[in-house]
Amino acid sequence: xxxxxxxxxxxxxxLSHLIRLISPPEEYEEEAAHWCGVxxxxxxQGRHTILELGVGxxxxxSHLTFEFDAVAVDISEAMLKECRKLNPGVELHLGDMRSVxxxxxxxxxxxxDAINYMLNEADLLAAFKTAAAHLNxxxxxxxxxxxxxxxxLLPSVEHATHLNGETQLTYVEYTYDPxxxxxxxxxxxxYLIHRPGGLRIEKDRHVTGVFNRETWFRLxxxxxxxxxxxxxxxxxxxxxxxxxIGVLR
Ligand SMILES: C[S@@+](CC[C@H](N)C(=O)[O-])C[C@H]1O[C@@H](n2cnc3c(N)ncnc32)[C@H](O)[C@@H]1O
Numbered sequence: 001x002x003x004x005x006x007x008x009x010x011x012x013x014x015l016s017h018l019i020r021l022i023s024p025p026e027e028y029e030e031e032a033a034h035w036c037g038v039x040x041x042x043x044x045q046g047r048h049t050i051l052e053l054g055v056g057x058x059x060x061x062s063h064l065t066f067e068f069d070a071v072a073v074d075i076s077e078a079m080l081k082e083c084r085k086l087n088p089g090v091e092l093h094l095g096d097m098r099s100v101x102x103x104x105x106x107x108x109x110x111x112x113d114a115i116n117y118m119l120n121e122a123d124l125l126a127a128f129k130t131a132a133a134h135l136n137x138x139x140x141x142x143x144x145x146x147x148x149x150x151x152x153l154l155p156s157v158e159h160a161t162h163l164n165g166e167t168q169l170t171y172v173e174y175t176y177d178p179x180x181x182x183x184x185x186x187x188x189x190x191y192l193i194h195r196p197g198g199l200r201i202e203k204d205r206h207v208t209g210v211f212n213r214e215t216w217f218r219l220x221x222x223x224x225x226x227x228x229x230x231x232x233x234x235x236x237x238x239x240x241x242x243x244x245i246g247v248l249r
Contacts, residue, residue: 003178003188006205009076011189012056015202016078018191021162021169025059025086031241032063034232035142038245039068039108042140048107051134053097053127054114058083058090061110065089073100074114098126101133108140115143116208119184121219124211128223132248141225141246147185147210151239152177154185168194183209220246 011019039050048068052061055072056079064070071091074080080092093102097111098118109131118124131141155176162169170192178186189204220227225246234241 003186003205006188006203008205008207010202010204011191012076012079014078015191015204016057016076016082018169018193018202019057019079019082020059020086021164021167022171022191023057023059024162025057025062027236028060029063030234032060034230034241034243035060035110035112036064036067038142038230038243039064039140042245042247043107050108050110051102051106052110052112053100053130054111054117055079055083055090055092056112056114058087060112061090062086068108071102071104071106073097073102097130098123100130104134105136106134106139108142109134111141111143113144113146116146119207119209120182121211121215124209124215125219125222128220128225128246131246132224135248137248139248141220141248143244143246144242145211145213145216145244147208148216149210149212152185152210166196170194183211185210216244220244224249 050068050070052070052072055061055074058072061070061072065087072083073093073095075096077094080094083092111127115127118127135141155174157174159170159172172190173187175185175187184207187206191202193200217227226249228245230243230245232241
């Protein structure tokens, strides 16, 4: 079977009910604590309003809503449905992070791993401009690039197993360079769903963007941000975990 025959982004559509088994919200606690730390550091005390673009199931966000009032956007109706179950108090909007305009300003805008779905410089810049459009000068934008061209080591394989009741889900994730000579890489996912009745296997495909570090800085600057980077160690993360923080000029 050719990889191109695997339908893209199934986990955000017909397989969205598996999202909590693939990436359990409780596993985001450590990561979210760093986002919270930056927000507190930059915004000070108080119940500030935050906007997350590409919220997905809202797993990272679920650890921030105790302290902040959140609004969130995603391009997938199925993911908004999942997010609503986990984050009932969050105002949700269907929209594309490259173009959505809610007509409101926030103290901070967050784009977590959804930023990976920006496939070229124009997309990345458009997402940064959306963040800027929802902030006043001095407002904070936080994002977390996962891969850089300079440190890309492919192919890479990751896997994990999670259990919920009688359902055990193992995913195997293979990321490779399909040789497109553009700023994208491709990930093939296998979801092995083991229930008492037997083992079901689903396949999925994700195309994501990879850029130079310099490109991230340049495009964030172009969107109006002064940029700083903070690095962290995460327990289950085998590379440095970095937050890129933009302050709107
Ligand atoms: C990995 S999930 C986000 C998970 C989230 N960080 C969490 O903690 O649960 C990526 C999300 O990005 C969304 N997405 C992809 N492209 C988008 C776009 N152009 N605009 C808005 N959302 C987008 C997908 O629908 C998906 O829900």
